[in-house]
Amino acid sequence: MRTQHLLDAAAEVIVESGLDALTMESVSERASVSRALSYFYFESRAELVRALYNREFGRLYDAMVPAFEAGQNLEERVRAAVQAYFDIVASRYELFALLNTAMDGPQFRRDRRQRFRAWEQYVGVLVGEELRLSPIESRILARVFIDVVARCTLLWKRDRLDRAEVEELCVRYQLGGFRSVLEAVPRAERDASSA
CATH class of the missing domain: 1.10.10.60 (Homeodomain-like)
Incomplete structure (x- = not known):
């Protein structure tokens, strides 16, 4: 406490x-x-900044977990996760931006990579189960999903764009990408690779 x-x-x-x-x-x-x-x-101050960074960015990812799990299908999950990410960024953007500037040095980079890998793995499992993709395909799509959402929120805040428009475009882009992957890989191949 x-x-x-x-x-x-x-x-x-x-x-x-x-x-x-x-x-x-x-x-x-x-x-x-x-x-x-x-x-x-x-x-030290560095330890304090590191702990704050881990807490704040942990909140960002933790907000997306229940959103992903609440959806009944891929579209609901993607919409809920994107909205959760935007909600957290809306309330903490200035702090996130300032903390990112403070994150320098090997320990901070390790912390970032470790947190990102854990989140990438979690999203990869959800995407893989939903789309019946191989672990490698799932991991790549998870990374793209996370990168796109982060980039969309950055552009929204930095360029002062309309949130609803950016959020919807982000969701449509993600869903289009997932659908494109599904269309490119025949169902039998997906079933075989996920077995």
Whole structure:
């Protein structure tokens, strides 16, 4: 609980004053705790930023899991997952953008790759089961799905485009890609490769 409180305080400092204003002292002050207590939970500013990054981007992916699982068919799943992603980005975009600028160095890159691989694997299993594709095909489609949704939300926010239009275009693009793959691979081949 205390950890989350400190991370909330760090997020507020970053959004209000920028990344350069984030110090252990500023977080302690914002959280109304001693600096020693902040250091008890986080050894350094870098560790605090890393924990905040992992929490925030974990929330992004975690919001999509129930959306994917709630749909009855591929279209419902894709629509729900895209909407969930857009919803989280809508509420946390500024923080995400600032955290991405802070993520430098080998440990941060490893954290990003690890989180992305886990999410890619999860989406790959869902896509593979739904479309009856091989694990390799599923993994590639999962990566494309994640990349397209991330790119669409970035363009929407950065270019101040209409959310409903961008979201719908993103969904149609994804569904068109999935349908195209299904049409290109005969059903018998899909059944054999997924067995």
